[in-house]
Amino acid sequence: MNKGILAPLKKYIGMFSATILITLVIVLLQAYFPYINKIIVDDIVTNKNYSLINSVIISIIIVALFMCILDVIKRWLITNMAENIQKNLKEELLSHLRKKPFEYQVKKSDGYLVSYFQSDITLIALIYRDIFPITIQIFFQIFISLTIIISVNVKILLMGILIICLNVIITKSFSHKIKDFSTRYQHENAEVHRFLTDTLKGSKEILNSNAEEWEKTKNRNVLKKPISTSLALTKISALSLNINLFIYWLSFAMITYFGLGLVRKGEMSIGVLIATTTYFMSLLSPVLLLFEMNIEYKKALGGWKRVRELISQKERPEKNKTINESLKEISSCNVLDVSYAHSGLTKKLLNNINFSAARGELTLIKGVSGEGKSTLVQLVAGFVSPTVGKIFLDDLLIDDIPDTELRKHMKVMFQDPDFFVGTIADNLTFNKENITEEEIHHILSCLNCEFIYQYSDGIHSILDENIRLSGGQKKRLALARTILSKSQVLILDEPTSGLDMENEQNILNYLSEIKEQRIIIIISHSSLAENYADRKYELNHGKLEFQTLGGDSLARSNLSKPRD
Numbered sequence: 001m002n003k004g005i006l007a008p009l010k011k012y013i014g015m016f017s018a019t020i021l022i023t024l025v026i027v028l029l030q031a032y033f034p035y036i037n038k039i040i041v042d043d044i045v046t047n048k049n050y051s052l053i054n055s056v057i058i059s060i061i062i063v064a065l066f067m068c069i070l071d072v073i074k075r076w077l078i079t080n081m082a083e084n085i086q087k088n089l090k091e092e093l094l095s096h097l098r099k100k101p102f103e104y105q106v107k108k109s110d111g112y113l114v115s116y117f118q119s120d121i122t123l124i125a126l127i128y129r130d131i132f133p134i135t136i137q138i139f140f141q142i143f144i145s146l147t148i149i150i151s152v153n154v155k156i157l158l159m160g161i162l163i164i165c166l167n168v169i170i171t172k173s174f175s176h177k178i179k180d181f182s183t184r185y186q187h188e189n190a191e192v193h194r195f196l197t198d199t200l201k202g203s204k205e206i207l208n209s210n211a212e213e214w215e216k217t218k219n220r221n222v223l224k225k226p227i228s229t230s231l232a233l234t235k236i237s238a239l240s241l242n243i244n245l246f247i248y249w250l251s252f253a254m255i256t257y258f259g260l261g262l263v264r265k266g267e268m269s270i271g272v273l274i275a276t277t278t279y280f281m282s283l284l285s286p287v288l289l290l291f292e293m294n295i296e297y298k299k300a301l302g303g304w305k306r307v308r309e310l311i312s313q314k315e316r317p318e319k320n321k322t323i324n325e326s327l328k329e330i331s332s333c334n335v336l337d338v339s340y341a342h343s344g345l346t347k348k349l350l351n352n353i354n355f356s357a358a359r360g361e362l363t364l365i366k367g368v369s370g371e372g373k374s375t376l377v378q379l380v381a382g383f384v385s386p387t388v389g390k391i392f393l394d395d396l397l398i399d400d401i402p403d404t405e406l407r408k409h410m411k412v413m414f415q416d417p418d419f420f421v422g423t424i425a426d427n428l429t430f431n432k433e434n435i436t437e438e439e440i441h442h443i444l445s446c447l448n449c450e451f452i453y454q455y456s457d458g459i460h461s462i463l464d465e466n467i468r469l470s471g472g473q474k475k476r477l478a479l480a481r482t483i484l485s486k487s488q489v490l491i492l493d494e495p496t497s498g499l500d501m502e503n504e505q506n507i508l509n510y511l512s513e514i515k516e517q518r519i520i521i522i523i524s525h526s527s528l529a530e531n532y533a534d535r536k537y538e539l540n541h542g543k544l545e546f547q548t549l550g551g552d553s554l555a556r557s558n559l560s561k562p563r564d
């Protein structure tokens with residue numbers, strides 16, 4: 001049993017205990033029905049005690065009614081508990097996904113994240129809604145059936161125990177393979193999710209190849225893989241299940257043979273024989289179900305493992321008052337001796353990088369495609385940690401700054417900006433406080449985003465598939481979103497790429513106007529941007545070379561030096 005999987009139950013211990021209690025009562029009531037057989041055969045039919053008929057029928061109805069009511073309550077409790085656990089897990093995952101290192105998102109890509117929510121959580125919810133409650137019920141059923149059988153005949157009981165032991169041994173011998181196939185199936189399904197999401201998002205393979213190439217592409221294997229794994233899993237599970245089933249029927253034949261021998265010798269009544277075989281048979285379905293549950297549990301554990309992997313990732317530090325105070329007015333961002341290699345790659349992409357960006361300045365970082373500029377952005381923004389070296393906001397190491405604080409004071413405009421389905425205004429003000437509509441209109445006009453007003457609801461138009469923004473429009477809107485945040489540090493990854501000269505100039509002018517209260521780092525290839533930059537660096541073969549100080553910053557005083 002995976003201990004962590006019990007943890008979510010702690011919060012609902014009352015509900016869970018009530019469920020266990022109700023289950024026990026239901027199982028006890030169920031045990032009454034085989035006993036009825038004995039009364040009917042021995043007392044009513046054999047001893048001709050017909051006066052018992054009415055009370056037997058009434059008792060059946062009362063017990064059945066009581067059982068049904070209890071079952072409704074039990075189901076309600078279980079659903080309530082499982083749905084709440086599912087909701088909590090989704091919330092926990094969401095909050096981790098928002099904070100987690102950016103690299104994780106990039107590496108796992110959207111498809112994995114979709115799969116975390118859709119397939120893993122559904123599987124995990126099964127544990128609390130079906131697997132745990134049914135397993136508990138089965139254990140009670142087995143225990144009660146065995147207790148009743150022991151009171152009738154010890155030999156039959158021993159036979160029952162022997163069969164259960166045999167079943168356990170057989171199931172154990174198969175379980176390793178079942179677990180392996182289940183985990184593989186989960187991973188392959190996640191790959192399918194990722195593949196479908198990538199493809200739907202306008203993916204590379206489809207766009208870059210014609211239909212025939214697409215037919216041939218090896219990625220089709222991604223879709224096929226889970227089928228063969230699922231078939232292998234079914235084969236092995238069905239084999240294990242049916243061997244158990246055969247042993248059970250065989251033992252039923254033996255017990256009936258043995259019992260009939262006792263009846264013949266007059267050592268057991270027919271009613272007791274029927275009741276005993278019924279109790280014995282009532283062991284069959286729960287024991288088999290238990291094995292099936294074990295298979296489902298193993299599958300769900302695969303999902304649980306993948307979700308825990310995400311949740312257990314290192315958190316940033318908690319809130320801290322002194323840090324909040326120090327961040328009120330940030331005067332510089334300093335990168336000291338930073339080197340970085342992407343995980344899995346031995347060669348360093350960035351080698352001993354040093355740079356400073358100061359308040360009131362536009363700092364430009366240029367470099368040819370693939371040099372590592374966007375990677376540097378991820379490092380400075382704290383999404384990934386450098387392999388070596390340190391990054392500071394003034395004298396605060398960014399690793400020591402709580403995530404909420406860092407995100408408040410530093411905003412990144414990504415190279416490929418994205419928007420969620422919601423109004424334009426919601427997209428622009430997401431996660432920001434106190435932004436007025438006037439401010440939104442103002443920034444839109446400053447950045448030439450009047451195209452928004454061609455939609456009938458203006459900034460309240462919903463950005464969905466009906467609104468197709470051009471690449472340049474997306475850039476301007478994303479820049480508006482970043483600037484609206486009023487954060488002190490703005491990191492803009494290619495904010496003007498793909499834009500015409502006029503728009504580019506407009507944006508650079510605007511950034512120059514607002515730079516006084518901010519530290520602005522621009523990643524750009526553009527030569528126009530160079531004219532506006534106060535401080536210029538060039539990334540070249542993993543090294544960042546300082547180029548020049550622009551006019552504004554020459555006059556400026558020294559940057560504050562970080563403490564070591």
Ligand SMILES: Nc1ncnc2c1ncn2[C@@H]1O[C@H](COP(=O)(O)OP(=O)(O)OP(=O)(O)O)[C@@H](O)[C@H]1O
Pocket residue numbers: 103106107342343345349367368369370371372373374375376415
């Ligand atoms: N998560 C990652 N894992 C492994 N390699 C990566 C990862 N992200 C980027 N790379 C590799 O690192 C190199 C630099 O990528 P990066 O996106 O930082 O370049 P860039 O300078 O921003 O390029 P561009 O100007 O085209 O945007 C590339 O070779 C890229 O394939």
Ligand SMILES: [Mg+2]
Pocket residue numbers: 373374375415493
């Ligand atoms: Mg880039």
